[in-house]
Amino acid sequence: MGYILQTESVIKQYKQYDAVITAVNRVSIKVEEGEFVAIIGASGSGKSTFLHICAGLDKADAGSVKIRGNDITKMSADELGRFRGNNLGFIFQKHNLIPQFTALENILIPTIMCNKEDASYQESLRKLVETLDIQDRLSHLPSELSGGQQQRVAIARALINMPQIIFADEPTGNLDRANADEVLSLLLKTKEVMGQTLIMVTHDLSIAEHADRIFRMDNGILSLERDYLDPTKKTINGY
Amino acid sequence: MFFNIKQYLCFFAAIFIIQMFYGLITISADNNNAVEYNHVTSEYNYHMVLKDMNASQAYFLMNDELTVFKSDHIFDIVKTNENTNYITNEPVYDIYISFTGDDIKASEARFREKYFPELQAIGNEGQSFRVSTTPLLNFKDNITANRVTYIFISLILLAFSTFLLMALYNIRINHYKFLYGIYMTFGADFRKLFSTAFWELFVVSLVTFIPATGISALIIYLIYSTSGFTISFSVLSVVKILLFSVISVAAAVFFPMRVMAVRAPMGLIVAQDNSNLVSSPYRSKNILGAKFPRDYELLSLWRFRKYNLQLLVTAVIFSAVFICVLFISEINQTDIEYPRPQFTVDLSKTDFSYDDTMREELYAIDGVTEVWVDGLDTTAYDIGSHIVVNRKNIMPLQQFVKFEKKDGYNATNDVYYSGYTRNQVELLEKYQYDGDLYSIFENDKTIIIGDSISNIKKFNFKVGDKIEIAKKTGQIRAVDFNVSGTNLLRSQIDYYTFEYEEYTIGAILKDIPSEKMPVFMTPEEFEWLTGIPHAPKKLNIYIDQSYTSEQVEEMELSLRDWGRTYGLVNIVNHHALNLKNIEQDKNYTQIFICLSVLILLISPLAWFFSQTLYYMKRENEFNIVLAMGGLASEIKKIYIFGGIAMGIMSFIFCVILSYLGSYAMFYFYNVSLPYFTHEFIRYSFYMPWYAILTSVVVSVSCGFLSAYLPYRSYIKKRVNLEMSGEFGVE
Numbered sequence: 001m002g003y004i005l006q007t008e009s010v011i012k013q014y015k016q017y018d019a020v021i022t023a024v025n026r027v028s029i030k031v032e033e034g035e036f037v038a039i040i041g042a043s044g045s046g047k048s049t050f051l052h053i054c055a056g057l058d059k060a061d062a063g064s065v066k067i068r069g070n071d072i073t074k075m076s077a078d079e080l081g082r083f084r085g086n087n088l089g090f091i092f093q094k095h096n097l098i099p100q101f102t103a104l105e106n107i108l109i110p111t112i113m114c115n116k117e118d119a120s121y122q123e124s125l126r127k128l129v130e131t132l133d134i135q136d137r138l139s140h141l142p143s144e145l146s147g148g149q150q151q152r153v154a155i156a157r158a159l160i161n162m163p164q165i166i167f168a169d170e171p172t173g174n175l176d177r178a179n180a181d182e183v184l185s186l187l188l189k190t191k192e193v194m195g196q197t198l199i200m201v202t203h204d205l206s207i208a209e210h211a212d213r214i215f216r217m218d219n220g221i222l223s224l225e226r227d228y229l230d231p232t233k234k235t236i237n238g239y
Numbered sequence: 240m241f242f243n244i245k246q247y248l249c250f251f252a253a254i255f256i257i258q259m260f261y262g263l264i265t266i267s268a269d270n271n272n273a274v275e276y277n278h279v280t281s282e283y284n285y286h287m288v289l290k291d292m293n294a295s296q297a298y299f300l301m302n303d304e305l306t307v308f309k310s311d312h313i314f315d316i317v318k319t320n321e322n323t324n325y326i327t328n329e330p331v332y333d334i335y336i337s338f339t340g341d342d343i344k345a346s347e348a349r350f351r352e353k354y355f356p357e358l359q360a361i362g363n364e365g366q367s368f369r370v371s372t373t374p375l376l377n378f379k380d381n382i383t384a385n386r387v388t389y390i391f392i393s394l395i396l397l398a399f400s401t402f403l404l405m406a407l408y409n410i411r412i413n414h415y416k417f418l419y420g421i422y423m424t425f426g427a428d429f430r431k432l433f434s435t436a437f438w439e440l441f442v443v444s445l446v447t448f449i450p451a452t453g454i455s456a457l458i459i460y461l462i463y464s465t466s467g468f469t470i471s472f473s474v475l476s477v478v479k480i481l482l483f484s485v486i487s488v489a490a491a492v493f494f495p496m497r498v499m500a501v502r503a504p505m506g507l508i509v510a511q512d513n514s515n516l517v518s519s520p521y522r523s524k525n526i527l528g529a530k531f532p533r534d535y536e537l538l539s540l541w542r543f544r545k546y547n548l549q550l551l552v553t554a555v556i557f558s559a560v561f562i563c564v565l566f567i568s569e570i571n572q573t574d575i576e577y578p579r580p581q582f583t584v585d586l587s588k589t590d591f592s593y594d595d596t597m598r599e600e601l602y603a604i605d606g607v608t609e610v611w612v613d614g615l616d617t618t619a620y621d622i623g624s625h626i627v628v629n630r631k632n633i634m635p636l637q638q639f640v641k642f643e644k645k646d647g648y649n650a651t652n653d654v655y656y657s658g659y660t661r662n663q664v665e666l667l668e669k670y671q672y673d674g675d676l677y678s679i680f681e682n683d684k685t686i687i688i689g690d691s692i693s694n695i696k697k698f699n700f701k702v703g704d705k706i707e708i709a710k711k712t713g714q715i716r717a718v719d720f721n722v723s724g725t726n727l728l729r730s731q732i733d734y735y736t737f738e739y740e741e742y743t744i745g746a747i748l749k750d751i752p753s754e755k756m757p758v759f760m761t762p763e764e765f766e767w768l769t770g771i772p773h774a775p776k777k778l779n780i781y782i783d784q785s786y787t788s789e790q791v792e793e794m795e796l797s798l799r800d801w802g803r804t805y806g807l808v809n810i811v812n813h814h815a816l817n818l819k820n821i822e823q824d825k826n827y828t829q830i831f832i833c834l835s836v837l838i839l840l841i842s843p844l845a846w847f848f849s850q851t852l853y854y855m856k857r858e859n860e861f862n863i864v865l866a867m868g869g870l871a872s873e874i875k876k877i878y879i880f881g882g883i884a885m886g887i888m889s890f891i892f893c894v895i896l897s898y899l900g901s902y903a904m905f906y907f908y909n910v911s912l913p914y915f916t917h918e919f920i921r922y923s924f925y926m927p928w929y930a931i932l933t934s935v936v937v938s939v940s941c942g943f944l945s946a947y948l949p950y951r952s953y954i955k956k957r958v959n960l961e962m963s964g965e966f967g968v969e
Contacts, residue, residue: 052505057508058505077428077500077501077502078500079428081423081431081500082426082428084423084424090424096421098418109422109425110425113427114425114426157425161426
């Protein structure tokens with residue numbers, strides 16, 4: 001069976017003054033297409049770092065990351081850039097919208113970076129802004145939007161190129177409960193409509209419970225917390 | 240770009256300056272060809288002069304006896320002068336020739352090949368005619384040389400302007416890492432990053448192109464009009480200026496983007512957060528203690544040390560380059576004004592040598608200012624000699640061969656010996672010297688020396704100090720001539736036998752240009768040391784630099800007339816005055832000054848662009864400090880303290896970099912370049928006070944103001960926020 005994401009013994013270490021900190025320690029995971037995987041864990045446990053490595057936003061010190069069989073750790077910087085733009089979507093906890101750009105301009109960044117023809121994304125743009133209910137906020141600057149609206153714009157930006165896999169780094173971390181639930185339902189809705197794989201880092205258990213599988217990251221080591229698709233696999237370390 | 244025009248102002252200014260660099264160089268290069276052409280055509284209408292021909296040779300040429308068909312015709316005779324050889328009393332002729340055809344050099348080559356053997360054949364026994372050419376013949380070569388110079392200078396400017404733009408673009412990249420991180424997260428590769436960066440600067444260069452070119456043309460017009468030349472302006476120049484600026488822009492963004500493209504996007508995105516940390520956890524304790532804000536800002540200077548160092552080097556380097564280019568302009572002017580012989584006189588085919596009578600006759604010719612004997616110098620290397628010097632007379636850090644036979648002494652053969660008469664010594668008075676130049680005629684064992692080798696002072700002699708000169712008397716065994724330099728001298732000292740003669744230094748020449756250390760002595764001592772009789776046969780004639788070309792031509796005729804009284808005297812006109820006037824009218828000195836001023840203008844760009852962005856990013860930090868109980872007056876002190884610190888550091892950097900840069904230029908021109916040009920011109924090393932002052936004032940005021948002005952903008956912003964109720968009032 002083909003996996004959309006497959007990592008093998010990923011290691012990431014940081015040097016802080018004289019100490020070496022292992023943020024990600026020999027992590028291996030296999031994710032199937034269309035699956036929703038949640039990674040939970042305490043702050044500083046390495047879950048965001050692992051997500052960044054899976055999305056090709058950070059470099060692993062060792063190990064491999066394969067997306068649809070393509071080992072992104074072996075790609076050149078340019079190949080990886082193009083691959084990210086066409087196949088992966090990323091949602092940051094802090095939105096990371098460009099403050100000088102309007103909401104629409106922020107959403108369209110991936111289309112510009114990947115040289116998409118205008119016509120090719122018009123339909124998905126219309127659907128996205130309708131689904132995310134931001135059609136009347138498109139000409140606003142990020143500073144003129146609420147936290148929830150900013151996160152919706154960030155979701156639209158991650159989805160505009162219709163990536164196969166979405167990486168979300170605590171997308172509801174900065175939102176209140178109502179907004180957090182709304183963003184989650186939007187993500188699940190778009191995932192459903194577009195058939196994408198969703199890998200989310202969160203420390204909100206009520207959000208993680210919507211996932212097909214929940215992993216826990218503890219001091220850089222990943223372990224399976226719960227498998228809703230196969231409850232017998234609960235708390236089995238590894239895959 | 241349109242909506243962020245403030246952010247791009249610095250690039251508009253920088254590219255405008257760069258285009259002016261190219262504009263000045265390109266338009267002046269075009270006009271320099273015209274300057275050269277005007278000079279040579281106004282002064283010469285012939286390519287070659289065949290001198291002292293006998294009647295048969297002159298008749299042969301005047302009748303052009305080798306031309307049968309029209310296509311054979313390759314020269315015209317412009318004029319003929321008839322003179323008398325005072326030794327033989329026979330008439331001699333000078334024939335002035337102008338070559339015909341499109342390719343003058345080819346015609347000249349054909350002429351030499353075809354006519355010279357015939358002319359030699361009908362010459363008198365043991366007597367030949369002499370040939371000299373004019374700059375008109377070499378005009379095309381000079382144009383090619385001008386083009387090569389233009390390309391060379393353009394390449395230097397290309398490298399420099401690329402560095403400038405790259406420095407500014409790096410500042411921009413450094414402050415916009417987050418933006419690039421987001422672009423890369425969503426698919427931007429190198430091509431995308433590069434094309435975006437290139438197009439934005441290309442648009443800037445299109446906007447600035449016409450005004451920059453126009454102002455360059457105006458400056459060139461003003462510079463050249465003082466020399467009486469009308470300037471021309473070709474379409475090709477416009478294309479070249481545009482092309483160069485586009486290449487600079489492309490090269491300037493290529494490398495930073497190449498580096499950016501291989502970085503992990505997450506590292507770029509988090510750089511935004513890191514830059515807003517009040518301090519690293521490691522150093523943050525007591526940061527708001529009693530010495531806030533002074534110690535706080537000191538820590539901040541350390542915290543952003545990489546940025547501060549980069550800024551200081553980048554911004555101050557332009558002030559230093561300003562001084563260096565001014566220094567080059569002074570060197571260029573010294574080079575133009577450096578006295579070069581107009582004529583050389585060769586007596587080697589006569590029985591005469593230069594003496595006091597000849598000297599009087601030559602000085603009697605109008606316009607002759609100096610007559611120097613040439614070709615009588617002998618290097619110590621050539622005669623297996625060396626000098627022995629007390630180590631205390633050697634400047635620190637100088638390496639010479641240790642003289643084993645005498646403790647505390649060193650030996651060198653980087654010396655040349657010259658025998659000078661009283662009249663010749665008189666010419667040395669134009670140099671700076673200590674002691675009595677004429678003391679060598681009062682005591683045989685007294686010498687005049689220069690204290691430099693390769694134009695750099697190597698010795699620390701005082702008048703009255705002694706040196707020993709070794710005269711080779713024999714040889715114990717053969718020296719391996721595969722060795723050279725100091726190893727050869729060591730072998731010579733070991734394997735030769737010498738007679739050492741002690742000499743007292745009577746005078747020290749301080750600024751005489753020299754590849755080797757000069758030692759002047761009486762002709763008798765020179766003959767004893769070298770075994771070469773003191774019979775000067777070659778003379779360099781220097782002339783009054785205010786003479787017109789007609790006067791120089793008259794001088795040449797007078798000199799040749801004088802020469803004929805001694806028989807076969809060869810007099811060569813080096814056209815030095817003409818070449819000097821051409822160089823003067825090329826106005827490189829003035830253009831270098833313009834370039835230096837433009838370079839200085841770049842420094843404020845780097846300061847203000849970088850510091851504005853830097854303090855803009857720190858505004859959040861100051862807001863936090865205010866929220867934590869800091870006072871507005873303390874924030875002001877942070878800005879002012881930062882400004883003063885940068886001002887002081889820029890002063891130090893400016894002086895150090897300017898000194899190093901100028902000394903590097905001095906060393907290059909004084910020591911390195913002569914090995915290629917074989918012309919030792921002595922340039923003095925000094926840093927013009929007005930340039931230093933300007934540079935320091937610019938650096939220090941930019942260092943301070945680039946911190947203080949962002950403070951005013953911060954306060955204005957804060958007041959607006961307070962009025963709108965979005966910011967808590969302290």
